[in-house]
Amino acid sequence: MPTDTAHTDGPAHTDPPGAPPDGRTLETSALVARLGDVSQWDLEVIDSTQITPSMRRIRCTAPGLAQLSYQPGQDVMLTVPTPAGPSFRRRYTIRSFDPDVPAIAIDVVLHGDGPAAAWAASVQPGGHIEAIGPRGKITVDPHADWHLFAGDDSALPASLAMAASLPEPDRAIVILEVDGADDQQRTYATDARELPVHWVHRSGEGPESGVHLVAALAAVPLPSGRGHAYLAGELGVVAAMRRALLERGMAAEQISAKPYWRAGRANAAHGEPERP
Ligand SMILES: Cc1cc2nc3c(=O)[nH]c(=O)nc-3n(C[C@H](O)[C@H](O)[C@H](O)COP(=O)(O)OP(=O)(O)OC[C@H]3O[C@@H](n4cnc5c(N)ncnc54)[C@H](O)[C@@H]3O)c2cc1C
Known part of the structure; x- marks a missing residue:
């Protein structure tokens, strides 16, 4: 049964993993330790393609990425750089994974605002970004008809x-x-x-x-x-x-x-x- 109770639409709200109680963002190594079953990658962009007017597909590789094990629906948490000030974490679903390259693809909505959308619109092959994953608890319910x-x-x-x-x-x-x-x-x-x-x-x-x-x-x-x-x-x-x-x-x-x-x-x- 997939559950993601911290993220469902119910009244209770608990801080999502990765958020210390005071609202700051944990250092990556501390976050990886806290989350447990995740890896950290230095992703390198292989290519970036405009697949529809509003969506950019970005394929990335990294040393060790061939070992990635994930469930469809899970995501990676990117540490998105900003021109000035602190980086932000943003989450993007793993659209596909090719272990032979190895490469993951993420599809990013170019909604016109925000550090992640700006990064996706401008990043070139050879660009690097830090990622943690796989994240996410919502995967296919094996018991559903x-x-x-x-x-x-x-x-x-x-x-x-x-x-x-x-x-x-x-x-x-x-x-x-x-x-x-x-x-x-x-x-x-x-x-x-x-x-x-x-x-x-x-x-x-x-x-x-x-x-x-x-x-x-x-x-x-x-x-x-x-x-x-x-x-x-x-x-x-x-x-x-x-x-x-x-x-x-x-x-x-x-x-x-x-x-x-x-x-x-x-x-x-x-x-x-x-x-x-
Ligand atoms: C688990 C998870 C998986 C996700 N997977 C994907 C994915 O595969 N592809 C994807 O594109 N997004 C995905 N998202 C959503 C994405 O992380 C958010 O849209 C995020 O806000 C984008 O960051 P930003 O820095 O571009 O904008 P922010 O700095 O967060 O927001 C800046 C402004 O843009 C607006 N905005 C943010 N997102 C959108 C949007 N989609 N459309 C219109 N306006 C928007 C905000 O309301 C705000 O006004 C996922 C989110 C989660 C939590």
């Missing part, structure tokens, strides 16, 4: 990586919101068939609205049996999506809801959105 993935652009990497890893990827319910058709991605499952994604278009509206995503969740037919939903994106939208599924009769433990960012507020230095 069906799986539903929903979220905005920032949720594409996790949703598509997790859905493609299912024994029957064609049966995944995937609802993803992007601005328009140009931001849709080809979504190959492992057997090279495309995943059946229900694309929702914002058509110029901000991703913090979420109204189309919530409407799609309210309307999508839910199969019989015990399902599991994986929700990610803007904090308020994730809460609204979760409510929509609870209203449809899903139990709280069938929903893994993870706020990835918060409208109008930079994520905290440890990489998580601050709670209201």
Whole structure:
């Protein structure tokens, strides 16, 4: 059963790993020691490609990266440099891993603001960045009869990586919101068939609205049996999506809801959105 209780949409909030009680960011070595089952890499960018107008794919290698063991849906925590002042930690889902290179790919939304988006927009092959991983507790529930993935652009990497890893990827319910058709991605499952994604278009509206995503969740037919939903994106939208599924009769433990960012507020230095 995947749980990520520190990050679900419930009322309780505990500091995420990596955040000392006073809000500072731990030194990397102290954070690695505290987290336990993670590694630290000096990632080197191999290439950086504009895969859609809003998304940049960055592939990185590192000594020892071939040993990476992770579950689809897990992420790496980057220490993002800033031109002046302290670095910030930001989290990005491992979109894919090729142990032969070895290389991981991350897909970064170019949302126009923030140190991580600026880094992704400008980094060149040969650039280096520190990373810790794998992070994240939300992975595919092996006991579920069906799986539903929903979220905005920032949720594409996790949703598509997790859905493609299912024994029957064609049966995944995937609802993803992007601005328009140009931001849709080809979504190959492992057997090279495309995943059946229900694309929702914002058509110029901000991703913090979420109204189309919530409407799609309210309307999508839910199969019989015990399902599991994986929700990610803007904090308020994730809460609204979760409510929509609870209203449809899903139990709280069938929903893994993870706020990835918060409208109008930079994520905290440890990489998580601050709670209201
Ligand atoms: C576990 C986890 C996995 C994640 N995986 C991915 C991933 O694979 N790909 C990905 O792109 N993001 C992913 N995110 C989200 C990403 O970490 C945040 O969007 C982060 O805020 C980006 O940092 P920044 O420095 O660019 O912006 P920040 O400094 O955090 O924010 C600056 C401003 O930009 C706004 N903003 C931040 N993110 C977005 C956005 N996506 N769209 C519109 N406005 C935004 C904020 O509201 C703020 O006003 C993930 C987050 C978590 C917690």
